[in-house]
Amino acid sequence: MADTGVSTESFAQETNVAYKGPRLRMAIIGCGGVSETQLKALQSMPDVEIVAGADINPQRLQATKDKFALTALYADYHKMLKEIKPDAVTVCTPNALHAPATIAALEAGAHVITEKPMAMSPQECQSMIDAANKAKRKLAVGFQYRFHPATQMLRRARDEGQFGKVMFAKCQALRRRGIPNWGVFGQKHMQGGGPMIDIGVHVIEMAHYVMGSPKPVAATGKIWTYMGNKPNDVSSVWPDWDWKTYTVEDLAIGHIRFDNGAVMQIETCFAAHIERDVWNFTLAGEKGGCSWDPPAIFTDRAGTMTNTTAAFLAEGDFLTLFKLKLRNFVDGVLRDQPLEAPGEAGVAVQKIVDGVYRSSEAGQEVRIA
Ligand SMILES: NC(=O)c1ccc[n+]([C@@H]2O[C@H](COP(=O)([O-])OP(=O)(O)OC[C@H]3O[C@@H](n4cnc5c(N)ncnc54)[C@H](O)[C@@H]3O)[C@@H](O)[C@H]2O)c1
Numbered sequence: 001m002a003d004t005g006v007s008t009e010s011f012a013q014e015t016n017v018a019y020k021g022p023r024l025r026m027a028i029i030g031c032g033g034v035s036e037t038q039l040k041a042l043q044s045m046p047d048v049e050i051v052a053g054a055d056i057n058p059q060r061l062q063a064t065k066d067k068f069a070l071t072a073l074y075a076d077y078h079k080m081l082k083e084i085k086p087d088a089v090t091v092c093t094p095n096a097l098h099a100p101a102t103i104a105a106l107e108a109g110a111h112v113i114t115e116k117p118m119a120m121s122p123q124e125c126q127s128m129i130d131a132a133n134k135a136k137r138k139l140a141v142g143f144q145y146r147f148h149p150a151t152q153m154l155r156r157a158r159d160e161g162q163f164g165k166v167m168f169a170k171c172q173a174l175r176r177r178g179i180p181n182w183g184v185f186g187q188k189h190m191q192g193g194g195p196m197i198d199i200g201v202h203v204i205e206m207a208h209y210v211m212g213s214p215k216p217v218a219a220t221g222k223i224w225t226y227m228g229n230k231p232n233d234v235s236s237v238w239p240d241w242d243w244k245t246y247t248v249e250d251l252a253i254g255h256i257r258f259d260n261g262a263v264m265q266i267e268t269c270f271a272a273h274i275e276r277d278v279w280n281f282t283l284a285g286e287k288g289g290c291s292w293d294p295p296a297i298f299t300d301r302a303g304t305m306t307n308t309t310a311a312f313l314a315e316g317d318f319l320t321l322f323k324l325k326l327r328n329f330v331d332g333v334l335r336d337q338p339l340e341a342p343g344e345a346g347v348a349v350q351k352i353v354d355g356v357y358r359s360s361e362a363g364q365e366v367r368i369a
Contacts, residue, residue, distance in 0.1 A: 019046035019047060021047060021334075022047065022334055023046075023047050023048065023049050024047060024048050024049070024087050024088055024330055024333055024334055025049050025051045025084075025086050025087045025088070026042060026048055026049070026050055026051065026086055026087065026088045026089065026090060027050070027051055027052040027053065027054070027080060027081075027084055027086035027088075027089050027090075027110070028050070028052075028053045028054070028089070028090050028092060029053075029054045029055075029077045029080075029089055029090070029091050029092065029093055029097075029101045029105070030054070030055060030091060030092035030093035030094075030097070030101075030115075031053045031054070031055040031057075031060045031061060031063070031064040031073075031092070032055070032057075032060055032092065032093075032183060033182065033183065034092050034115060035053070035060075035064065035092045036067065037318060037319055037322045038090055038092060038322060038326065039064070039067075039068045039070075040319060040322075041319060041322040041323040041326050042090075042326055043068065044323060045323075045326070045327070045330060047330060047334060048326075048330055050068070050070060051072060051084055051086055052070070052072035052073070052074065052080050052084040052086065053070050053072070053073050053074070053080075054073070054074040054075070054076065054077035054079075054080045055073075055075070056075055058075070061073040061074075061075070072084060077101055077104065077105075078104060081104060081105060081108035081110065082108065085108070085109065085110075086105075086110050087110060087111065087333070088110050088111040088112065088113070088329075088330075088333055089101075089102075089105040089110045089111075089112050089113075090112075090113050090114075090115075090142075090326075091105070091112060091113070091114040091115060092115050093115075094183065094184050094190045094191060095117055095119065095120055095190065095191045095192050095197065096120055096189065096190045096191070096192070098114045098115065098117075098118065098119045098120070098124070098128075099119040099120065099124035099125075099127060099128055101114075102114050102119075102128045102131070102139070103127065103128060103131045106128075106131040106132050106134075106135045106137050106139070107131065107135060109135065109137070110137065111137045111138040111139070111329075111332075111333045112128075112132070112137065112138070112139050112140070113139075113140040113141070113142055113325075113326070113329040114128070114139075114140075114141060114142060114346075115142045116141060116142050116143055116201050116202065116205070116346075117192070117197050117198070117201045117346070117349070117350060117353065118141045118343065118346030118347065118349070118350050119192075119346075119350065120191075120192035121192070121350065121354055122347055122350045122351045122354050125343065125346055125347035125350045126347060128343055128346075129343040129344065129347065132343060138329075138332050138333050138339060138342075139342065139343040140325075140328070140329045140332065140339045140341055140342060140343070141341045141342070141343065141345060141346035142325055142341070143201075143202075143205040143209075143325070143341040143345065143346070143349075144321035144322055144324065144325040145202050145203075145205060145206045145321065146205060146206055146209045146340055146341060147321055147324035147325055147328070147340065148206070148316045148321060149295075149310075149313040149314045149315075149316050150292050150293070150295035150310075150313060150316065151206050151209065151210060151292065153295055153310060153313065154210045154283075154290045154292065154295065154297070155209060155210045157288070157290065157297050158210055158211070158212060158283075158285075161287070162287065162288045162297060162299060163283060163285030163286075163287055163288045163289060163290065164285045164286035164287030164288065165260075165262075165285055165286045165287075166211050166212070166262055166283050166284070166285040167261070167262055167263070167284055167285060167286065168262065168263055168264075168265075168283065168284040169207045169208075169211055169262065169263070169264040169265070169281060169282070169283050169284075170264075170265045170267075170281060170282045171200070171203040171204050171207050171264060171265065171266045171267070171268075171280075171281045172203065172266075172267045172268070172278040172279070172280050172281070173195065173199040173200050173202060173203045173267075173268040173269075173278075173279055174267060174268065174269050174272065174274055174277055174278040174279075175195070175199070175269060175270055175271065175272075175277050176236075176271070176272065176273075176274050176275075176276060176277055177234065177236035177237070177238075177271050178236070178237060178238060178270055178271070178277070179227075179228050179238060179241040179246075179250075179270045179271055180198075180238060180241065180270075181238040181239065181240055181241040181242070185198060185248070186228060186241060186242055186243075186245055186246035186247065186248055187245055187246075187247055187248070188247040188248050189247070191248060193223075193248050193249060193252075193353070193357055194223075194225075194228070194248030194249040194250065194252070194270055195248075195249065195250070195251070195252055195268040195269050195270045196223065196249065196252035196254070196266070196268050196353050196356055196357065197353050197357075198270075199268060199270075200252065200254075200266055200268035200353065201349055201353060202279075203266075203268075203279065203280070203281050203292075204264070204266060204349050204352055204353070205341070205345065205349050206281055206292065207264065207281035207283065207292075208264075208345075208348060208349060208352070209345070210281075210283060210290075211258075211262060211264075211283065213345065213348060214258035214259060214260045214262055215258060215259040215260075215348070216256050216257070216258055216259075216264075216348065216351050216352050216355065216368045217257055217258060217259050217367065217368050218256070218257040218355070218365055218366065218367055218368060219254060219255070219256050219257075219352065219355025219356050219358065219359045219365065219366055219368055220254070220255045220356075220359050220364075220365045220366075221252065221253060221254035221255065221266075221355065221356030221357065221358075221359040221360045222252070222253050222359075222360050223249035223251065223252040223253075223356070223357065223360045224249060224250060224251045224252075225246075225247075225248070225249050225250050226250055226251075227250050227271045228241065228243060228246040228248065228250050228270060228271060229243055229246040229247070230243055231243055248270075249270075250269055250270055250271045250272065251268075251269040251270075251271070251272050252266070252267075252268050252269070252356060252357075252360075253265075253266065253267055253268075253356075254266035254352070254355070254356035254359075256352050256355065256356075256368075264352070266352075266356065279293060280292050280293040287299065294309065295309065295310055295313065296308060296309050325340075325341070328340050328341075351368050351369075352368075354368075355368045
């Protein structure tokens with residue numbers, strides 16, 4: 001690039017003053033794959049002390065000790081809660097454990113952030129919210145995508161009225177061949193479902209947040225399993241998944257109606273014969289619309305159909321998003337800042353996912369209470 005003589009170097013001065021404020025003593029339940037990103041993010045925060053970890057798998061406990069120098073490690077999270085008495089807990093177990101581990105931590109006096117999805121069902125989510133209210137503790141859901149700079153740009157555009165009344169959202173979390181070959185992601189009794197509850201939730205939570213969190217009232221949906229439960233020798237990014245224990249859907253399609261008249265269409269799959277992977281949502285409103293990827297706002301200006309894109313967006317990589325979501329939780333607990341993804345956001349998304357599954361089972365539209 002030609003040297004324009006314009007410096008882009010920042011002259012902001014680095015300060016190295018030791019942090020002296022309050023510190024949050026945090027513990028982690030579930031030391032598997034996602035715990036590593038969580039621990040990296042938490043270790044970068046001067047106002048957080050990671051005090052303990054729990055996992056039923058001794059190899060994962062050893063790996064956590066080796067990588068993160070965490071020494072208070074437990075096979076039983078109940079014992080950890082009793083002995084360590086953490087101020088806050090992050091729950092990173094398979095989905096079936098989100099509700100029991102969260103409720104145990106809240107009852108032990110800890111604030112909680114739980115990984116997505118919030119739980120296995122809206123009823124479980126509600127019991128978590130009730131437990132938080134009873135214990136007078138904060139409860140957040142690990143929806144990092146609402147902190148993404150593109151999501152923040154679109155939410156702000158919506159708040160500024162640039163879309164007008166939003167009528168339609170289209171959510172796509174599509175993998176051509178991406179069945180997880182680790183953990184228990186193929187087991188319905190541990191996860192509650194497949195791509196709809198695992199990756200659909202990410203795009204649904206972003207779109208629902210940007211729409212202004214309307215109340216879902218009805219769902220129509222259909223799910224199919226045709227590939228994950230059979231041997232497969234096609235090369236792909238995550239081959240050799242455990243097809244023998246695979247009981248979740250490969251493909252799920254949903255249609256949600258909201259109380260304000262808006263409609264959301266959801267397409268999500270772990271495996272489907274599609275051209276390529278897609279991770280996106282689009283909105284159409286009376287005055288304007290948008291897409292998340294690429295981040296763009298579609299309006300009429302100066303008698304012209306106009307697409308607006310960002311000249312600069314901050315970093316939105318996985319670790320940065322985890323730092324942002326955990327920062328919001330830590331500030332919520334230590335500084336009483338508002339939580340961007342409270343339990344109520346989790347239960348709304350869970351009702352959407354659950355509605356699609358129930359409708360597929362019933363073969364007709366179902367009401368969402
Ligand atoms: N926010 C995100 O982008 C993101 C990314 C990946 C995973 N996740 C979520 O995080 C959760 C875990 O996913 P993962 O990929 O780390 O799975 P994983 O299988 O790698 O890890 C789960 C860990 O929980 C442990 N565990 C199981 N039962 C336990 C119990 N009773 N007590 C303590 N530990 C127990 C397992 O031994 C395992 O080490 C899931 O809910 C998943 O949806 C979120």
